[in-house]
Amino acid sequence: MNTYPKTEKYESKWIEENWMGPNPLQLLEELCNNMNLSPGMKVLDMGCGKGLTSIFLAKEFDVTVFANDLWIDPTENLERFKEAGVDDKVFPLKAEAHGLPYAEGFFDAAIAIDSYQYYGADEIYFPVTFSKLVKQGGQFGIVCPGLMQEFKKGYPETHESFWYEDMFSFHSADWWKNLWEKTELVDITSCYNIPDAKKIWYSWAHWARENLGYLKDEVGFDDIEFLDADTEDQITLLAMTAVKK
Numbered sequence: 001m002n003t004y005p006k007t008e009k010y011e012s013k014w015i016e017e018n019w020m021g022p023n024p025l026q027l028l029e030e031l032c033n034n035m036n037l038s039p040g041m042k043v044l045d046m047g048c049g050k051g052l053t054s055i056f057l058a059k060e061f062d063v064t065v066f067a068n069d070l071w072i073d074p075t076e077n078l079e080r081f082k083e084a085g086v087d088d089k090v091f092p093l094k095a096e097a098h099g100l101p102y103a104e105g106f107f108d109a110a111i112a113i114d115s116y117q118y119y120g121a122d123e124i125y126f127p128v129t130f131s132k133l134v135k136q137g138g139q140f141g142i143v144c145p146g147l148m149q150e151f152k153k154g155y156p157e158t159h160e161s162f163w164y165e166d167m168f169s170f171h172s173a174d175w176w177k178n179l180w181e182k183t184e185l186v187d188i189t190s191c192y193n194i195p196d197a198k199k200i201w202y203s204w205a206h207w208a209r210e211n212l213g214y215l216k217d218e219v220g221f222d223d224i225e226f227l228d229a230d231t232e233d234q235i236t237l238l239a240m241t242a243v244k245k
């Protein structure tokens with residue numbers, strides 16, 4: 001299993017109180033191994049959820065973070081940033097991905113952990129919106145749930161009864177790479193399936209079964225059933241980074 005020494009400094013209990021999917025700090029640490037973040041940079045944390053990743057970015061890299069989310073109240077996030085002692089460096093905002101309030105070229109980097117697949121999996125989101133947020137030479141990094149390869153129906157046969165609408169934005173690393181690369185706006189610096197992705201996902205899935213039983217009632221299955229069905233190992237978490245030309 002990959003090790004994530006920076007993540008290990010944070011209490012599991014605190015992570016579990018605030019995570020909204022597979023351990024976002026491990027996913028972010030994995031991503032940051034392929035990025036160059038340095039003190040004073042301005043970083044957009046898109047879909048920051050409860051702000052764990054925003055706190056991590058401020059503490060580990062001494063960057064200024066715009067913690068942007070839709071579902072989570074920014075006032076609630078501000079309290080977490082105060083408790084973590086980073087409210088001078090992390091600014092909570094609520095904005096939908098297609099109506100962002102930022103100036104073009106404002107950020108040194110924009111990242112999204114387990115979020116970009118909700119709004120960025122079409123042909124135009126990157127060239128029309130996301131790419132413009134970052135200055136020339138600036139960096140992008142995303143981690144998304146995905147597939148080991150593309151399937152004609154959009155999903156592996158093992159998952160016929162599991163695939164609901166949101167999941168049609170699950171794609172392979174090559175698919176994501178092509179989505180950004182063909183715009184000729186960026187150089188892709190890494191794009192790969194995270195080693196031990198399913199172990200990371202299972203840790204969340206076990207916690208969610210214990211603590212969020214209602215999700216199964218809403219969706220019809222839970223993440224353990226979803227992962228257990230993956231007998232052909234086609235489900236993954238992938239990371240992609242890029243630099244703006």
Ligand SMILES: C[S@@+](CC[C@H](N)C(=O)[O-])C[C@H]1O[C@@H](n2cnc3c(N)ncnc32)[C@H](O)[C@@H]1O
Pocket residue numbers: 018019020021022023024046047048049050052053068069070071072095096097098112113114115118119
């Ligand atoms: C699965 S949660 C992940 C949250 C956090 N990054 C984490 O890993 O704990 C996905 C996040 O994406 C955000 N999101 C989804 N659709 C969005 C949109 N259209 N615009 C902005 N944020 C969005 C949600 O608000 C949500 O907090």
